[in-house]
Amino acid sequence: MRIARWQHATGIGEGFVIDDTVAPFGDGLTVAEVLAGGLEAARLLHERVTDAATPLADVTLLAPLAPTSIRDFVAFEEHVEGVSAGVEGTSNVADEWYEYPTFYFTNPHTVLAPSEAVSPPVCERLDFELEVAAVVGGIAAGGGVNLTPDEAASHIFGYTIMNDWSARDLQAREMMVRLGPAKGKDFGTTLGPWIVTADELAPFLDDGGFLALRTEVRVNGDLVGEDLLSNMGWPFGELVAYASRNSRVVSGDVLGSGTVGNGGCLGELWGRNGALTPPPLRTGDEVAMSVEGIGDLVATVGPAVPAPAIPPARNRPRLRHRRAF
Incomplete structure (x- = not known):
């Protein structure tokens, strides 16, 4: 369905x-x-x-749902290898990456419809991220806490394609503060074209419970990346289970796989190539994603939108008591 x-x-x-x-x-x-x-x-x-x-x-x-929340994981080792080479100068996957499937929350209020142009912030390194997202369903009120992987997998209603638009220069600045990503990410996430129910994709499950779906992304018609979704470090049921640990997942939650490897985003290729090759996205570029068994998600880059300026932090005296006014 x-x-x-x-x-x-x-x-x-x-x-x-x-x-x-x-x-x-x-x-x-x-x-x-x-x-x-x-x-x-x-x-x-x-x-x-x-x-x-x-x-x-x-x-x-339109976007196939209005998510209750969006968690975005980083579940592909190859993606981490490439991006870290651009950030740190050498490829490095931290030991901690292998311990648990890390994620961040992004903005459910800036979800874009299929074919809707993204309006990025003013930036120099606009990027896409090709992902598949699991959509949670069938959780009764009060449920969705500390699920086992099997329980979590049974609550995956279906899957959709996810394009996590990223302003890499803004993201890099934010993460120097040991927090984020924030404004480098939350301006737009494209979901679609629809939700394919989990039973439809069951024939693609391998013996480890991973979905062996072929994924591709093209920029202006040129193939940039291709990978199998089954190259994830964890199957989706374990992502949902981890999200529910000492917390709660509910129907309508969206959990992104993280960016696929082998060119699932430009940032990975920049790290591997040691240069901005292929170039960052520009106004008018078309990003076309295809995932076997789900469909195609095509969007264009709209003009950047300037935002009101925010001044830098003030150099304030570190008083411990109020002055008399």
């Missing part, structure tokens, strides 16, 4: 993509409600679809 949201002349629709058409769930249900209901309930809805379908060509796809 493929699940999507779309804009049509009659308004916003939420439902299934069936062949080359879209059809609403029925009963006014939303994607958020269907995710909460879980995969089995979604399958029953799919069997009962009766409303007239609309040609896919007649609608504009």
Whole structure:
């Protein structure tokens, strides 16, 4: 099953993509409600679809969900090797990387629709990141805490493609403060074109529980990166389980795999090449991502948007008591 949201002349629709058409769930249900209901309930809805379908060509796809949160992992060793070479001058994967699947939170309020142009901040090193994201579903109220990997895997409703747009020069400055990334990342994350339910991708699972999906990314038609998703350090169930440790995951959460290796982003290639080759993204560039079993996600780079200036930190006296005013 493929699940999507779309804009049509009659308004916003939420439902299934069936062949080359879209059809609403029925009963006014939303994607958020269907995710909460879980995969089995979604399958029953799919069997009962009766409303007239609309040609896919007649609608504009929106992001397939409004995420409750977005966690973005860094699960590909090859990506870390390449990026670290650009940052540290030599390839280095910290021992700590192998211990647990690290992630950061990014902004669920700046999710972009498929084909929607990204409006980056003013920067010199704009980049893309090709990822696959798991979408959580079927977690009852009060659940989703300290899940085992098997329990977590059972709550993966489906998968979508994720482009984690990155302003590398802003990101590098932020992370010198031992915090972030923040403004180098949170201006835009593209999700889509739809959610493919986990059962549809089960034939691609290898013996270790990894999804052996081929991934590709092209910039202006030129192949830049290609990898197998199964080169992750951890399968998705373990990512979800780790996210739930001493915390909570809920239906509608999105968990990105992190950038695939072998050219899944420009930053990795810059590190390996020792130069900004291929060049950073510029206004008008087209980034086209393809993931086997899921589909294509194509977006262009829009003009950079200047933001109001923020002054640097003030050199303040370190007083311990208030002065008289």
